[in-house]
Amino acid sequence: MDGFARIVGAQHCLTEAQDTAPYGEDWRGNLRATPDMVLRPASTEQVSAILREAAAQGLRVVPAGGRTGLAGGTVPIAGNTPSITISMERMNRIRTIDPVDMSITVDAGCIVENVGTAAAEADRFFPLNFGAQGSAHIGGVISTNAGGIRALRYGTVRDLVLGLEVVLPDGRVLDDLRRVRKDNTGYALRHLFIGAEGTLGLVTAASLKLYPPMRVRETAFVAVESPAQALRLLGRMQGCGADLVAFELCGQRTIALTIQNGHGFRAPVPLSTPWYCIIEIAAAHAAAGLRAIMEDSLAAALEAGECVDAMLAESEETRAMLWRMRESTPDCTKQAGPAIATDCAVPVSAVPLFLEQVHAISAARWPEGHVMCIGHLGDGNIHISLQAPPGTAREAWVARAGGFDDAVAELAVAAGGSFSAEHGIGQSKVKSMAALKNPVALDVMRSLKAVLDPGWRMNPGKVLPGG
Numbered sequence: 001m002d003g004f005a006r007i008v009g010a011q012h013c014l015t016e017a018q019d020t021a022p023y024g025e026d027w028r029g030n031l032r033a034t035p036d037m038v039l040r041p042a043s044t045e046q047v048s049a050i051l052r053e054a055a056a057q058g059l060r061v062v063p064a065g066g067r068t069g070l071a072g073g074t075v076p077i078a079g080n081t082p083s084i085t086i087s088m089e090r091m092n093r094i095r096t097i098d099p100v101d102m103s104i105t106v107d108a109g110c111i112v113e114n115v116g117t118a119a120a121e122a123d124r125f126f127p128l129n130f131g132a133q134g135s136a137h138i139g140g141v142i143s144t145n146a147g148g149i150r151a152l153r154y155g156t157v158r159d160l161v162l163g164l165e166v167v168l169p170d171g172r173v174l175d176d177l178r179r180v181r182k183d184n185t186g187y188a189l190r191h192l193f194i195g196a197e198g199t200l201g202l203v204t205a206a207s208l209k210l211y212p213p214m215r216v217r218e219t220a221f222v223a224v225e226s227p228a229q230a231l232r233l234l235g236r237m238q239g240c241g242a243d244l245v246a247f248e249l250c251g252q253r254t255i256a257l258t259i260q261n262g263h264g265f266r267a268p269v270p271l272s273t274p275w276y277c278i279i280e281i282a283a284a285h286a287a288a289g290l291r292a293i294m295e296d297s298l299a300a301a302l303e304a305g306e307c308v309d310a311m312l313a314e315s316e317e318t319r320a321m322l323w324r325m326r327e328s329t330p331d332c333t334k335q336a337g338p339a340i341a342t343d344c345a346v347p348v349s350a351v352p353l354f355l356e357q358v359h360a361i362s363a364a365r366w367p368e369g370h371v372m373c374i375g376h377l378g379d380g381n382i383h384i385s386l387q388a389p390p391g392t393a394r395e396a397w398v399a400r401a402g403g404f405d406d407a408v409a410e411l412a413v414a415a416g417g418s419f420s421a422e423h424g425i426g427q428s429k430v431k432s433m434a435a436l437k438n439p440v441a442l443d444v445m446r447s448l449k450a451v452l453d454p455g456w457r458m459n460p461g462k463v464l465p466g467g
Contacts, residue, residue, distance in 0.1 A: 003057075004039055004084070007049045012040040012090070023064050023085050026072045031427065033078040035062065035085035042090045044165060044173060044204040050086060051202070052171030059084055060457045061169075063198035065140025066111065068132035070341065071426025073144060073197045077461035086202065088139050094118045095205065102210040103162060103179040108139025108203050115208070124210040127154040131327035139203045145195035147422035149246045149326065152378030154211070156422065157194065164190040165205035169453040179207045192448065197424050198459040200452045215286040217245070218294040219319040221268035222277045222301075223309040227352040227377070230277050233306040234348070234377055240297045242281040242290055247378035248326055249351075250276045254333060254374045258325055261332040265325045268311040268318075277307075277377070278326055329374050338394040339372065339385040340404040346417030348380045357411050358384055366401050381421040384408055409436060425463045434465035 005013040014020050015037050024034040041047045054061050060083035064074045076083050088109035095105040099122045106115055112133040119126040128141065130148035140146075142164070147156045154160065163178040176189055193200055224230045230249050237244050252274050259265045269276075281290055291312075298310045313319035333339070346354045355373065362371050368389050375382035386404045388397035409419035409432050419432045433442070445464060449456065 003053050004037065004050060007046050007053065008039050008041050012042075014038040014040070020085070023067065023087065024075055026067075026069065026075050026426075031072040031075045033076040035076050036082055037084045038064070038087055039084055040087045040090050044091075044167065047086065047091075047167045047202055047204050048171045048173055050084075051167055051169060054084060054457070055170050055455070057082075058455065058457070060460050061086060061198075061202075062459055063139070063143065063202050064088070065109070065137030065143070066132065066135040067140075068136045069140065069144060069426060070343065070423045071144075071420070071428045073424050073426035073459070073462055074140075075427070077427065083460075088137060088202075088204070091204065097122050097124075097210075098179065099124055099210075101179050103207055104210055105177060105179070105205060105207045106138055107205050108137060108142075110138045112136045112138060112141060119210050120213065122210075123213060125213045126160075126208065126210055128157065128160060131330055138206055138208075142194055142203050142206055143197045144424035145422065147376065147379070147381060149248060149323075149376060151376060151381070151422075152247055153243055153245045158191065160209045161190055161194055161206055162209060163207040164193055164203055166193050166201040166203050168201045169455070169458050173204075174201070177205060177207050192452075195424065197426065197462050199449060199463050200458065202458075212284040214245070214282040215284055216288055216290050217280055217282045217319065218242075218290040219278070219280045219313040219322055220294055220298060221311045221313075221322055222279060222298065222307045223269050223271075223273040224275045224277060224307050225273055226275060227355050229306055230275060230377055231348070231352060232304075233277065233279075233301050236297055236301055236304075236306060237279055237281070240281065240293050242283055242288065242293050244279075244378070245282045246278065246280040247376070248278040249373070249375060249377035249382065250278065250326070250329070251371070251373040252276070253370060254329055254372050255325075257336050257372075258329045258332040261335045262325065262328050265321065265328075268322065269309045273308055278322055326374075333372060333385070333387070337388045337390060337392060338397045339387040340398070340401050341383065341385040342405050342408045343381075343383055343421050343423040344408055344412035344417060344419055345379065345381040345421035346412050346415040348377070350415045350417065351377060351380055351382060354411060354415050354417070355382065355384075358408055361407050361411070362386060362404070365407070366404060369401055369404075380417065406432065406435075427461050430461070430463070430465050433463070 064087040091107040091109035097104045166174045370387040
């Protein structure tokens, strides 16, 4: 401990259980394992010194960001000691912002929402957006390759990263913080660490893409009868003549529980159909005629039978309410009882059949459960959960319906999709990696791990089976 305390200062070297316990629990409360020690460095140099010391002592290292992940990636493996957790919370500087380059360089501990605010102050736009953006760290979303509601237009985090600064397991610093869009000088090393969840090294800073601000937006809440109908509406909106920024698909029960358990929400249209879409189009020019585009598109969709009802947000307050409602669904539905949650993606064209298969297997194997759906139809990433009947204890429901996640994952892979779309692998999906990941891909991943982290000390038990 003394060596680490000298690096970060005694006040940032936490060993008491009451101080370390918050770093040992995932957001859902399903996984718990208190770290032996939590270190809070303030600079890349301190992270480098910590990893050199950890290597010398043979200690395992677990990274921690905002701890909003849903796959247990920052929770130590119970009994897997000795280990230390490194929290980047003090590394929260905006290093540089360049409106001409359309880039911003930030520490890994910067909160996602704060990056967006800094970009807006420079009259630029950082597009990453999801429910936990007010507490998630940039380093964490890079390590899990987060997506969010605007991935349809701007891509996942992988598409937003220009360069990275990474501390390798032996303490060396890989400085690849370039801001250029074109760089053909060999392997794009940043992509090794995006989505690696700290198993190959610790991200300490990132250069990120910015965009022109959205000067005008139009948002609509639309009722549809089925995912197939929503898919036809998606096709229409993709060709409407404006940037389609988001196209979300929500099940009726999910919306109803969010309105019931949230604050300040109301049903935009009568909840009389099984499915609903939240659609947003945008433009960088304030004079773009988006209102007419949205009105004309939805009128044509109603006439063509692609939806049955629609409400256009008449004010910024209503538009903000729609997105707060969407972003609040995890917290609001969580209040209704325990659930087995998934994070899968399939080709967009396969979404209707995939959801039909999920409902069928649920009805056959867990008829007492409630299937809950919400997600990003525009990129095929639908979050599905199986909620317990009222009054069911979490432990009992996990024992009863714990196989739901595996069943949905198998359906997604069979449809040409992925069993982890934007939440990462962590420790909760390691079994799926072993069962469903291409064996050759796993061999390549293990080879990379063996070169960069030969002691397999970095975030052990995460991502790679047997790691």
